[in-house]
Amino acid sequence: MRVLLYNFVQPEEAGAGGVGVYLNNLAKALARDNDVILLSSGDRYSPTSREPRVTFSRDAYHRAVIVNSPVIAPAAYSFGDPDTYRSSTQIDFVPDMLFKKYGKIDVFHFQNIEGLTRSFFVALKDAFPEARLIYSVHNYHPVCPRVSLWYQDRVVCEDYRDGAACTMCLAPIFDPHYIRNRRRLIWVEKAYPRATAALAPVLHLAKLARRSLVKRRARADTADAVSTQGQTVAPIDAPSDVPLAIPSRVPPATSYAGFRNDNIALFRDVFDQVLAVSERTGKVFVDRGVPAAKVAVSYIGTAHKEKYLTSTKIIDIGSGLHLGYIGYMGTDKGFNFLLDCLERVPADIAAGITVTIAARNTFPDRHERMEEIGRRFKTLRYFDGYTHANLDAVLDGVNLGLIPVLWEDNLPQTAIELVSRGIPILTSDRGGAQEIAKNASFIFQAGNEEDMVDRLSRISKRELSLGAFWESDIQVFSMNEHVQDLMRYYAPDR
Template sequence: MKKKILIYNWIPFDETEGKGGGVTVYTKNLIKYLAEHTDWEIFFLSSGRAYDRKCRRTYIEQTTNIFGKNCRSYQIVNSPVLSSAHLSFAYPEDMLEDRVLKKVVGEFFAVWGGFDIVHFQNFEGLSLSVLELKEKYPKTRFIYSLHNYYMFCPQVMLWRNDRESCTLRRCGRACISCMPRDVHKRKVIYNQQINYELAVAGRVSPLRKELQNVLEGTCKAYDKYQSGKMWTGVKKRLARNFQIFRERNVWHLNQYMDVILAVSGRVAEIAVNYGVDAGKVAVSYIGTEAAANQKGYGYYPYNGAVFYLCYLGYMRKMKGFYFLLDALEHMPAELAGKIGVKLAAPATDKEAEKRIKNLKKKFAQVIYYPGYTHEELPEILEHVQLGIMPSLWEDNLPQVAIEMKAQGIPVLTSSLGGAKELTRSEKFVFKAGDREAFIERVAFFVRNPERLEEYWRQAPRLMSMQEHVEELKTFYMGK
């Protein structure tokens, strides 16, 4: 008998604007593999992005997708919960108290006679009431993949005030300081209504566009007037709702999920520390198409001339980009003269670009790529001896670290997040945020390049999509 699986993510897997990051890519790859290698009926559902001004009720509609008949895709229209989490941050009560989504998703279940498996890639765009459907469909396997920390942190990344990794045991008043102050629910919904109208009708009336500009200007004026201040009553309400946010989320995960899949051992550890039932947590490293051509050894051995380091990512503090710039600026000239640096990150900070240019004064070579595509990776990584992942937050399992490893580049990572699990050698880990520890570790490999091979001797192979899906099936079937 064919299995029937419903896969949920807040954003369509075939969106073309790069939103949703690696989870969107993973979801697409998972659906693609299931469609090509199983006879299962595959359904996909998204929520929190489509809003229809002509109909106020919440409903589900079918959408088109790149896999055609091989995957039936749907979206929830007029969801009471906005997505992504950034847009719903200031409205935790929507997720905690809504009952409409349980009814609407429940009707969707009934139309299709239920599902054998429901695999949540995220929970943004849904309310907790949806999980209560497990009571009506006890034989349906509810699976949740911990790609991020949304169920523990309304900011998603456990990254406090764009300054430090958050280790607070409880949500509450402290969450307010992280909350974006320029997100207005009415404005967001109006903008999404226009996007929806464009997608359906191909055009929007000039008056609607003019009203959009007026609303945008009004919200900016209000933000300027408020200047970050908040009414005491609003602050108390938010603090109370944030306080119960993590508590209720964890309770619902423990109560209704059959399996909670952590994408790294570190993510599993964090989940259990926040109260998730350890008996329901399993580590499941994601499958990647890059594994098909993984090298499994250092592809560019050091030739005794220039020792190349490479950073791939974004100009963001949490990613460790500015930490890396600072460390490179403080690196002793004698060491820097032996090193070439490749930095690939979208150009979003003119001052950072100036700092990169100044590095050329003491490093053997500095090459900056203002952004990159997947197809350009082989060229960027050419001649690189060591990749750098200096994350300052608990990055679940960064895709760029997987990509570098697949290309035969060992990766030096910070002590935070899951990237350090790509090898068991502790030589390739430094204390997060410790500039001297980072410089010392780089110096060690420059002076002892033969020790780079330790990375590969203690590195588990990357998991292919085939291996990953076979593992997923054991969770799907409850074996």
């Protein structure tokens, strides 16, 4: 079988993220018995030409890279331009090139639509009418241009109001010309490292000047123009590395509504199967219009399965409860909510609890608050992030992991990493982490401080045993098990 796997960047490259790790493992597993092609688009722009083209290469896999895509990836860079995705036909030639290069391809498995166009998928189905088109839901981009359904960085977007909510979402509007030119420069830097090193001071000054100008324009434009239905929006600062375009360039609601509706039509008419990485993720998709008949659940495989099989499962708090949080300090990840909960734990109970937090110090104010709250507890152990190499040391002694997410986090890898080490987890009812054990005693209502604190207190007082967590059928799968499951959708008639 010949299988094409798509992500907007090649799986080993910087920026591939968690999906890249998954895709790398999937490609290795599939390549044992199948011919694997890796396609990417939206991340490479040529300094010598502007027309889209495809470059081909071969190592352990066949590789195809679309250069100069009209849609910039990742999705954050294209939030302000949904219409290019909807209307551009510039890469419609690619499916025919793939056919000429590789001949018959049995399965096209997309991990996202970032870097591609709506028309590309229609052309692909025309060029490969017998192929199976599969889409895995690692994020919500097809129904949310911002990807996460996290409205204004504060609440889950339950009603996008036919695109009107998107126009008020406060997502950064990036300057596409800057993004493309920066990526062209990266290309040059790799090709001519000595020359670009000599010019680096001048380029840096130019970047700082431009960033300052765009920030001033953005603040002025926001202060003057961005007020919708009586709700004034605070100015948006540009990130440290990429300037924003002017906020008044936010497209109309009809463009965002069209983006969602066009993708729902693709899932209905072009794709053969939509694979959600959790039941909750599938429900979120279906609730927003994706046909339920096209959606199935396929839990992803992980390299941690072997560790799960050999780990000693923690069934008791031993000498005391030891909480562990690993990940980020983001609001969507529930970090602020976690601090609120820790602050509410009764003093007599807190005095017997150890807390370990491993998260990069990206918000100094939150870090400072964490340190202050930590004084209420027996011990606070803090790590400025973690790697897989030191994760076992970070989690040493932890007997309960915390997944307090507020957004519909599809299936947090941190949850799998904790459970695979024999550590029970207490999760919110948002996203897919709750499905690893499907144990209601270890699931609290997202954002409900009283509910989470009550469960922590009961566990600390041994009213709820950690051993109860393992009474359910734990959903942790190896990559081989995952591939076997995928074959049901890759070749349903075999």
